[in-house]
Amino acid sequence: MKRHTMVLLVMASLMVIFAAQGAYAAGTIKIGVAGAFSGDLASYGLPTVNAAKLVADDYNAKGGINGQKIELVIEDDQCKPELATNAAAKLVSAKVVAVIGHICSGATKAALGIYKDSNLVTISSSTTNPPLTQSGEYPNFFRTIASDDAQARLATSFLISKLKVKKIAVLHDKGDYGKGFAELVKQDAEANGVQVALFEGVNPGAPDYSAVVNKIGNAKVDAVVWGGYHPEASKLVQQMKDKGMNIPFISDDGVKDNTFIEVAGKHAEGVYATGPTDTSTNALAIKAIADHKKAFGSEPGAFFLNAYAAAQALFNAIAKAGSTDYNKIVAALKSNYVDTPLGHISFDQKGDIIGFGFSVYQAQNGKFVELK
């Protein structure tokens, strides 16, 4: 009788172990997706969700990663740092193994500490603030977009060699992203002997910028550099044109968005903006865009391909690592090249993308055209 109980006990405990293992094998790999999915900047964030969904569906159709299906956990931060920390805490407690996001620099910075403490790889499709990788503070952070300093260097060299400016005004929206870009342009311009006559932040969302536009006119500059996003850029451009100022206006990829041209209309003509190199001839990019149209019935928006590449690189690294262990994923991201819509990419020691960069665009006849 006693032996019988023992056998039963052993069998029961074995069953528990098997059951647990079974549950583990059938479980999913949870991947967090965080960014602005509502609010002012939702048009920057939603394409990332769509991209992550498409790549995850792709993997899941082929049986997932190492036999486990991918499950996306989506958290909205509206590009606001205080909401980003909330989103990060939620993702950590949902036990995700890695995060795709966030979208805006300020929000990403706020969330990164939480991910670092929880050993979560974070890969952003659009966060370009340089110190996030270069300071070495966040070894868990990767991005599939070149950092602002690459962008700023390109903008300055374009101003100097193509537009031959001697004196510029640099404005920004006081945000991490815009101010970061503006400061780098200022440094770079001054190092190359260009005078920065005006360096100022303006209030984002204000209805009127005519005072600062007067100030630009008074400073008699050859060009205006704007670090920030498109809503303010279109008001600035419009109010400059209203006052009869026709000097070049150059900005960053926060402006290189078709929404800018739609909103600024005829005032957008001639505006320069740096943005990620055109990938429209890449076969994988063409396929990704076609998939997006099929799945969501619309053209993908900003950073879609970057997000697509981010998801691919991340899933590939998890597959190559053979586990969801933090150190193994980090090592796999840095040592493997992946074919993505952005090209053949990998990551350097600091987490910046290798194999993809920036170009200068100009708004011509209602479209941003890449200047070669």
Place this chain on the structure above:
Amino acid sequence: MDYFLKLFLSGTAKGSIYALIALGYTMVYGIIQLINFAHGEIYMIGGFTALILGGFFFSKGMPVGFVLLFSVLLSIMYAAAFGFTIEKIAYRPLRGKPRLSALISAIGVSIVLQNFVLLAQTEKFLPFPSYLPEFSWLQPYKEYINSTQLIILVTTAVIMVLLTLLIKFTRIGKAMRATAQDMHMAQLVGVDVNQVISVTFIIGSALAAIGGVLICSYMGQINYYIGFIAGIKAFVAAVLGGIGSIPGAVLGSFVLGWTESLGTGYISSDYEDAFAFIILILILLIKPDGILGRSQRQKV
């Protein structure tokens, strides 16, 4: 001097933008002592309605003048209806309750309306067509002031005068003042307080819609969030001028506009908001009821 003049004029233009919104704020406060936080949202809804109606009429091939007139008139009526309804639903049941309840209700309405437009319309920034004419005679002075700024300035002045006349010299104006002074007493002598307050909200919301159309035409864009930012600045302007006072709201807005513009021009736009709030604190220290505000004795 030329530079000063330019900055002064852009401050004036900016002030008249704030004033257009502050007028409605201050009027509602003057009558029922409620800070109507939803006022900024009514302004945004006015702009959106004009955009949608304008697009609709335009697509039907109607002439520009007609489109302008009808979309603006209808959006004013729509916004006024909105104001009327909000008062009925969100403020009237709280009348006589602690003032804080109505304030929280107003904040709630503001959030609801923002999200309503976000969901029902779009999260994107939309281009707002300039419905307003360009004056060719103003072209030589375009560095100083443009047509839209001038129209906003004139509209603000006209509205200020009309409102003052309305409150000082008409029957409903008298009823409004009576309600403002003592709601119960006004009721006792036969003033229909509910009607007076409804009219106040209708006028205030119509003003917000006029502001919405004009300011959106000036900015060339619209978004569900514009009401919040504009509302806060207009609120500051109204407090600065003495909340409840109609000329005060306009004066406060101009002081705010000039401070911001001159501060930006001579010091730095980085501190634009700091200038605005420093001037607010200074004026409130000297005159706690605002520039033109009258101190109200607490009735015991």
